[in-house]
Amino acid sequence: MKKLPQVLIVEDEPAIAELIAINLRHHGFTPVCAEDGPKAQTALDACVPDLIVLDWMLPGGKSGLELARHWRSQPRTKQVPILMLTARSDEPDKIAGLDAGADDYITKPFSVQELLARIRAVLRRRDPLSLGQxxxxxxxxxxxxxxxxxxxxxxxxxxxxxxxxxxxxxxxxxxxxxxxxxxxxxxxxxxxxxxxxxxxxxxxxxxxxxxxxxxxxxxxxxxxxxxxxxxxx
CATH class of the missing domain: 1.10.10.10 (Winged helix-like DNA-binding domain superfamily/Winged helix DNA-binding domain)
Structure with a gap:
């Protein structure tokens, strides 16, 4: 059986996390939810996902921006695509997210269809070079x-x-x-x-x-x- 792509959702608002998880599950993904940085790290230690949906604003500890920078610096997670979820719509904030290592971003409030489109697009461009080439x-x-x-x-x-x-x-x-x-x-x-x-x-x-x-x-x-x-x- 083909393994379903796993998506780690790092989001502290339960309603938003559940909405994303339900729709991902419905469209052939395996969602894993974490409400803050430490829980997200625990999930990553257990299994490296195919993609991370990462909220910018998280309770206590590190922000999504800091987590993105940290995961980009780690050999185990540096190649995992990151989709930043943020309420910050100003261009400098979006650029800051990309500079921190995010592959793309989506601004709250967002449509589920847009989120799914962005996730699929990021995953399509994950493997650009054929093995051995x-x-x-x-x-x-x-x-x-x-x-x-x-x-x-x-x-x-x-x-x-x-x-x-x-x-x-x-x-x-x-x-x-x-x-x-x-x-x-x-x-x-x-x-x-x-x-x-x-x-x-x-x-x-x-x-x-x-x-x-x-x-x-x-x-x-x-x-x-x-x-x-x-x-x-």
Whole structure:
């Protein structure tokens, strides 16, 4: 029997957590609920989920933002997609969530159908590279077997969305991609993702490449057109 995707719901409002859980269960997911950071960590210690729905505001202890940063820094959970659930609708707050490691966000109040669409979209882009496939552009290398990216032999740390984005660039080196093209080809048909989200992930990807000593320059901004990955620095 095929294993149903497991979703960890970290939400302190029981009515919202139950609403999400019921709908996830109805649509073929296995929901696990946790009302705060410690209970969420206990659930993660027991089983790594396929996706985390994480509320920004949680009682006591760490906020959702702090938890996202922590889980992104841990080898066991760094590749788990995170969907941030927040009542904060201002763009700086949304950007802060993405910068903390969230793959996407949804603002309260939200529709269940939108939430499900976002969850499906995040899971679709979870595995961008076939097992065993290797991509090489200049001194940048991506290995599907180990799920590692290296520049000049040094392994880089990338989040799951940055890995997906880079794999697309590496499949099409030297080609200019507009934001709308990247949304269509990398994010898929999730109509809720804004073009600004592309810029945030490009910034994070460039920073990750730059940590390897110059790799960030490979990801170029083409003014008025979009972005390009080039081996010609």
């Amino acid at each position: 290797v991509l090489q552009v200049g001194q940048l290398r991506m290995d599907g077997a180990t799920h590692q990216v290296s520049y000049q032999g040094e392994v880089l740390k990338l989040g799951p969305m940055e890995f997906k984005l880079l794999s697309h660039f590496m499949r099409h080196p030297e080609r200019v991609h507009s934001r709308s093209q990247l949304l269509d080809q990398v994010w898929g048909d999730d109509v809720y993702v804004e073009e600004r989200t592309v810029d945030v992930h490009i910034k994070r990807l460039r920073q990750a490449l730059g940590s390897g000593g110059g790799g960030g320059a490979m990801l170029q901004t083409v003014r008025g057109a979009g972005y390009r990955l080039s081996a010609d620095l």
